[in-house]
Amino acid sequence: MLFKTRNFDTAKTxxxxxxxxxxxxxxxxxxxxxxRISLTIRQGETVCLVGESGSGKSVTSLAIMGLLPKDAxxxxxxxxxLSGTDLLSQSQNAMQDIRARxxxxxxxxxxxxxxxxxxxxxxxxxxxxxxxxxSAHERRQRVIDIMKDVHLPDVERIHRSYPHQLSGxxxxxxMIAMALVLEPELLIADEPTTALDVTTQQQILSLxxxxxxxxxxxxxxxxxxxxxxxxxADTVYVMKSGDLVENAPIETLLxxxxxxxxxxxxxAVPSLVPRAARPxxxxxxxxxxxxxxxxxxxxxxxxxxxxxxxxxxxxFDVARGRTLGIVGESGSGKSTVARCIMRLIAPTSxxxxxxxxxxxxxxxxxxxxxxxxxxVVFQDPFRSLNPRWTVGRSLIEGPVNYGTSARDAMAxxxxxxxxxxxxxxxxxxxxxxxSGxxxxxxAIARAVMMQPDVLxxxxxxxxxxxxxxxxxxELLDDLQEKLGITIVFITHDLRVAAQICDDVIVxxxxxxxxxxxxxxxxxxxxxxxxxxxIEAAPGRAWDFANFRELGAA
Amino acid sequence: xxxxxxxxxxxxxxxxxxxxxxxxLLLRLTPGDPAAIIAGDMATPEQLERIREAMGLNQPIHTQxxxxxxxxxxxxxxxxxxxxxxxxxxxxxxxxxxINIALLTIVIAVxxxxxxxVLAAWRHRSWVDxxxxxxxxxxxxxxxxxxxxxxxxxxxxxxxWLPVQGYAAPAEKGFGEFLYRGILPALTLATxxxxxxxxxxxxxxxxxxxxxxxxTARAKGVKESRVLFRHALRxxxxxxxxxIGTGFALLISGVVVTESVFNIPGIGRLTVDAILAxxxxxxxxxxxxxxxxxxxxxxxxxxSYTIFDPRIRY
Numbered sequence: 001m002l003f004k005t006r007n008f009d010t011a012k013t014x015x016x017x018x019x020x021x022x023x024x025x026x027x028x029x030x031x032x033x034x035x036r037i038s039l040t041i042r043q044g045e046t047v048c049l050v051g052e053s054g055s056g057k058s059v060t061s062l063a064i065m066g067l068l069p070k071d072a073x074x075x076x077x078x079x080x081x082l083s084g085t086d087l088l089s090q091s092q093n094a095m096q097d098i099r100a101r102x103x104x105x106x107x108x109x110x111x112x113x114x115x116x117x118x119x120x121x122x123x124x125x126x127x128x129x130x131x132x133x134x135s136a137h138e139r140r141q142r143v144i145d146i147m148k149d150v151h152l153p154d155v156e157r158i159h160r161s162y163p164h165q166l167s168g169x170x171x172x173x174x175m176i177a178m179a180l181v182l183e184p185e186l187l188i189a190d191e192p193t194t195a196l197d198v199t200t201q202q203q204i205l206s207l208x209x210x211x212x213x214x215x216x217x218x219x220x221x222x223x224x225x226x227x228x229x230x231x232x233a234d235t236v237y238v239m240k241s242g243d244l245v246e247n248a249p250i251e252t253l254l255x256x257x258x259x260x261x262x263x264x265x266x267x268a269v270p271s272l273v274p275r276a277a278r279p280x281x282x283x284x285x286x287x288x289x290x291x292x293x294x295x296x297x298x299x300x301x302x303x304x305x306x307x308x309x310x311x312x313x314x315x316f317d318v319a320r321g322r323t324l325g326i327v328g329e330s331g332s333g334k335s336t337v338a339r340c341i342m343r344l345i346a347p348t349s350x351x352x353x354x355x356x357x358x359x360x361x362x363x364x365x366x367x368x369x370x371x372x373x374x375x376v377v378f379q380d381p382f383r384s385l386n387p388r389w390t391v392g393r394s395l396i397e398g399p400v401n402y403g404t405s406a407r408d409a410m411a412x413x414x415x416x417x418x419x420x421x422x423x424x425x426x427x428x429x430x431x432x433x434x435s436g437x438x439x440x441x442x443a444i445a446r447a448v449m450m451q452p453d454v455l456x457x458x459x460x461x462x463x464x465x466x467x468x469x470x471x472x473x474e475l476l477d478d479l480q481e482k483l484g485i486t487i488v489f490i491t492h493d494l495r496v497a498a499q500i501c502d503d504v505i506v507x508x509x510x511x512x513x514x515x516x517x518x519x520x521x522x523x524x525x526x527x528x529x530x531x532x533x534i535e536a537a538p539g540r541a542w543d544f545a546n547f548r549e550l551g552a553a
Numbered sequence: 554x555x556x557x558x559x560x561x562x563x564x565x566x567x568x569x570x571x572x573x574x575x576x577x578l579l580l581r582l583t584p585g586d587p588a589a590i591i592a593g594d595m596a597t598p599e600q601l602e603r604i605r606e607a608m609g610l611n612q613p614i615h616t617q618x619x620x621x622x623x624x625x626x627x628x629x630x631x632x633x634x635x636x637x638x639x640x641x642x643x644x645x646x647x648x649x650x651x652i653n654i655a656l657l658t659i660v661i662a663v664x665x666x667x668x669x670x671v672l673a674a675w676r677h678r679s680w681v682d683x684x685x686x687x688x689x690x691x692x693x694x695x696x697x698x699x700x701x702x703x704x705x706x707x708x709x710x711x712x713x714w715l716p717v718q719g720y721a722a723p724a725e726k727g728f729g730e731f732l733y734r735g736i737l738p739a740l741t742l743a744t745x746x747x748x749x750x751x752x753x754x755x756x757x758x759x760x761x762x763x764x765x766x767x768x769t770a771r772a773k774g775v776k777e778s779r780v781l782f783r784h785a786l787r788x789x790x791x792x793x794x795x796x797i798g799t800g801f802a803l804l805i806s807g808v809v810v811t812e813s814v815f816n817i818p819g820i821g822r823l824t825v826d827a828i829l830a831x832x833x834x835x836x837x838x839x840x841x842x843x844x845x846x847x848x849x850x851x852x853x854x855x856x857s858y859t860i861f862d863p864r865i866r867y
Binding site for chain 2 (some may be wrong): 073097109127130
């Protein structure tokens with residue numbers, strides 16, 4: 001693996017942060033959110049700030065921008081200097097002028113970061129309107145130029161488009177164009193590729209590198225993804241609950257991490273090497289899907305419109321106690337297949353055999369007895385539990401619907417809390433009192449309460465930090481061993497798929513392009529699309545958990 | 554978009570047909586003989602017979618309905634039982650004062666309430682916010698006629714700046730005179746709408762101000778006023794528009810009290826007079842017109858959404 005080994009000792013220092021402390025209001029009597037953070041970024045350098053959620057990465061970036069939420073967070077100590085300008089002593093107006101002109105920022109989710117009701121061209125132009133005295137004609141020309149610089153196709157059309165009319169990658173290019181149009185000295189990128197597909201992520205990362213090269217911009221890159229860090233960083237700073245625990249050049253950090261926390265963080269990165277194959281069990285498959293087709297839309301009042309073919313001729317089966325991964329990027333149809341299996345929607349045609357019954361076209365009433373055999377865990381544990389219900393009430397709702405007495409259900413719920421590793425008194429508490437990982441455990445317990453045959457996990461670990469992700473994956477494995485559940489695991493993350501799946505289906509635009517044992521598909525992909533997915537996976541040549549190149553034993 | 558427009562306009566037909574049927578049956582379903590209701594207690598049998606003949610009440614009900622609908626489609630809403638003038642003329646005369654005052658009211662309300670709501674949301678939980686919210690509660694709770702009389706007392710009697718009552722049509726006496734006489738009733742009516750729209754603006758803005766693109770706008774170094782009015786307000790517009798639209802429709806039909814206090818010859822008073830006098834053709838016409846107003850205003854609101862939010866496409 002080739003790391004960046006550029007030397008910045010002679011380069012001009014762009015940003016220094018010295019002993020920066022950020023606190024909650026004094027009334028909260030809480031420890032500081034940032035505790036004496038110091039970092040330096042030089043011209044042309046890429047500094048990665050890594051850490052888990054709540055470690056203070058984003059607070060650091062907002063403090064530099066002077067955009068800390070007012071009345072909630074306060075800088076209580078330290079200095080931030082941008083090429084000789086002391087940022088913390090600037091007035092509101094002076095800071096407003098510095099933003100975008102000298103330091104710019106791009107964010108995680110380009111869909112929500114762009115104003116939905118303004119044309120994207122106008123949104124870029126607004127930066128010029130706010131900071132320069134260019135004429136309307138000059139402004140337009142500059143906007144078109146920067147849009148070409150970020151390699152947007154068909155610039156004239158995109159200039160007039162609204163954000164929802166563009167793809168995720170195009171939206172992030174617009175954000176980058178907006179941030180770089182005034183050629184700032186420092187670009188802060190807060191998880192800019194986390195919401196994107198791997199292939200798009202790769203393009204955006206190389207775009208940022210290209211523009212950095214061209215303009216000598218210093219980049220502060222915030223991410224939780226060690227793969228991305230390995231690809232782009234010159235220097236890495238590791239943060240943990242408001243403290244800076246370690247910083248080093250990238251290769252040093254990955255080969256010889258000094259701090260326990262850094263080692264733990266690296267060990268938790270799932271390997272791209274597929275798990276060892278488990279013996280294939282005998283017996284009939286629990287779930288058998290045949291020629292599943294799903295077409296959305298179509299019809300139309302005046303004119304017949306063609307529908308969207310979201311799943312085409314999907315066929316697979318899963319045996320008891322096995323895990324099947326459905327892998328693909330957004331728009332691949334993987335979630336459509338999941339929704340059809342759960343019968344949240346009715347497939348256009350095809351068969352879904354659950355045990356011995358074809359449930360593909362059953363009515364709502366006919367489905368009821370089969371529902372309990374099929375349970376689901378969703379991606380976002382913050383929104384998939386009713387915030388006004390205690391955990392216990394959420395857990396027993398399903399079994400009580402199917403005739404179990406509340407007392408028996410509660411006893412089982414208490415038992416399950418032990419299995420998923422939560423204290424028993426969790427049942428009397430509310431979802432907001434738990435962390436993301438704990439909530440996902442609760443969501444899993446809720447599904448398992450129904451004693452299902454098949455558990456569908458729809459991006460169930462995608463919203464979690466790597467260390468938590470590893471624990472939840474372990475829990476799923478554990479439950480499978482104990483209870484013999486079959487798992488259908490929907491994911492966009494090849495590393496996760498490699499860790500948990502026995503078999504894998506790769507989907508692209510509604511079609512299954514490759515399927516087979518995980519070890520075969522991921523280690524020796526036959527289809528071009530699968531290969532491009534694996535090649536786009538950042539840091540794929542590095543074995544993070546063992547601090548060395550993959551294959552170097 | 555055009556397809557949607559055509560569908561929406563076509564959808565007006567069944568709605569208005571149902572209203573028309575209801576209005577038609579209003580007279581026929583009232584207990585007793587419509588002719589007797591119309592003629593009053595002192596009528597002779599000959600008089601009753603003449604009324605029945607004149608109204609076509611001797612014909613089968615479906616024939617009556619078809620001929621009534623036929624006249625309706627030609628704009629013939631019948632003749633007032635009291636004054637004997639065609640209803641269409643009566644309503645026509647009264648409609649304009651009401652619409653003019655309603656428009657003035659909405660303009661005043663929006664001009665005051667929207668900035669108030671924006672300010673309250675921007676300075677959330679500050680004294681500005683609390684002041685706006687307290688005003689809002691007051692605007693809701695004080696009855697319209699009390700506010701009207703207070704305004705008259707202060708501005709007309711004590712200060713002597715404005716006339717106590719009366720109305721001047723802008724087309725005849727000029728816009729200045731209309732404003733001079735119309736401002737107090739419009740302000741009176743506006744109070745409750747200011748309260749309503751300010752509350753809605755504040756709530757909608759509070760939600761939008763927490764969005765990512767507001768942070769982006771600030772990160773771009775855009776001025777705060779521009780962040781508020783160009784980025785936030787337009788995104789907050791849809792619920793605000795809904796309140797303004799329904800508010801306007803309510804104004805057309807429900808301004809009786811204000812029209813009475815300020816002695817404005819509008820349709821609010823026409824309706825009340827008609828109900829008190831049991832002038833059925835006028836009541837029927839009023840129901841039809843009010844329903845039509847609601848349907849049309851709703852259509853306009855739905856279409857205006859697409860102007861403010863390009864994601865809404867029908």
